[in-house]
Amino acid sequence: MNIPPVARRARFALPAVVASAALLLSATACSPAGSASASNPSAGSASDTSVPTLAVNQAAADLLPASIKSSKVLRVAIPTNEPPTQFYREGTQEMTGTNPDVARLIGDALGVKVDIQVTNFDSIIPGLAANRYDMTVSSMTPTTKRMEVLDFVDYMQIGNAIAVPKGNPAGIKDEHALCGKKVGLLTGSYQLTVNVPDYDKECTAAGKETIQRNEFQDTRQAISALTSGRLDTVLADSPILNFAATQNQQIEVAATYEFAPVSVGVPKESGLLKSVSAALSAVIKSDAYTKVLTKYGLEKSAITDARVNFAQ
The missing domain is CATH 3.40.190.10 (Periplasmic binding protein-like II)
Incomplete structure (x- = not known):
């Protein structure tokens, strides 16, 4: 479902970013009233260990920068325990939820391993600036301010x-x-x-x-x-x-x-935008995407267009 540009939201060129990162962290979801609302997660979501998978999209994988092609790993920053968007599987230190599962689908489409690194939300942009992470899937709203330093690709919609x-x-x-x-x-x-x-x-x-x-x-x-x-x-x-x-x-x-879209964020200088955009276009058209959102009761959060740098 496409969302009109009614809401107000926005997100860095890497050089002078660390000093200003805290100012750029205006956070998560939201947009126009009357859009679809997220339903409650199913009672079994926390114990469901199944993770849908996706075939490699070679066209997207071919667009990866050389460094990621070589390492075959994407370091993905995800916030701390916040079910159902991200939380530790009971009795483990393994992250599950919509954000980790969407990150893994992106990794599947690109043919790389996803290394999920858990951090506080307000540490994500400084971490991207310091090259500790390659990407974030953290329910981050693409604001014009954040777009000074990050590129964004929409992957679902949520609200306040x-x-x-x-x-x-x-x-x-x-x-x-x-x-x-x-x-x-x-x-x-x-x-x-x-x-x-x-x-x-x-x-x-x-x-x-x-x-x-x-x-x-x-x-x-x-x-x-x-x-x-x-x-x-x-x-x-x-x-x-x-x-x-x-x-x-x-x-x-x-x-x-x-309600409004939230986006995957990558540093502007990373060379990841084209590959991640192509991967997400494949992800949101897949049955695996629908299964992930449904698994956590967020099927109404689905979108149909992986828009690039569409500020809220």
């Missing part, structure tokens, strides 16, 4: 969600009700760096207090703060909060909105 304590004691119905509230946010996220500044402007214009920002390295920490009464709400990616609400009876999702 607002989680509240069960019963919604603060009466938060949507993003316009966040003024003056204690809101949990992922460090470096799109919600923190793009959404909240916009919401604060609305609050100020209405003569209300701005949002009380509380940053966390992962959404689980934010949800723990929410259930302990330290927060009024958590604002994060819809798949993560929708899943969390199915696992934790103390919280519920008050609103889900602003």
Whole structure:
């Protein structure tokens, strides 16, 4: 499903990037209201060990830069434990979820091994700049700012969600009700760096207090703060909060909105854009892509066009 360019989002030329990387990390998903919403992951997703595979797409593999053709390895940065988009398979240190599985499909199409390297979200762009990683599949929104240093190829769509304590004691119905509230946010996220500044402007214009920002390295920490009464709400990616609400009876999702594509990111100087774009075009047309999204209850997050550098 193609998404119109309604949402506002954006992502580096490698030279002066490390100093400014933190400013570029406006984070994850989201776009226009009324787009398809992500359903809850199936109860068996965490225990399902099957990983769909894909045949090599030789045309895409031929476009790989010489360094990757030689190593036959793609180092892929993926954030910390955030089911269903990425999480450790129970009892192991093996990452599963939509992002690791999509990364593996890209590797299949390119005929290379995928080496998943887990890191905090706000460390991904500095890590790409320092050549610790070749690529990221991290639900990253392609913003114009990030595009100063990274190239992007869309691979699925997700949205924003607002989680509240069960019963919604603060009466938060949507993003316009966040003024003056204690809101949990992922460090470096799109919600923190793009959404909240916009919401604060609305609050100020209405003569209300701005949002009380509380940053966390992962959404689980934010949800723990929410259930302990330290927060009024958590604002994060819809798949993560929708899943969390199915696992934790103390919280519920008050609103889900602003769906838009998220993208694979590669450094501009890496020479990977053409090969990754060709690989993703093959991936999203495959049954394996549908199986991966369905496995985690995100079949409505499917897209049909692997757009290149389409800023949100």
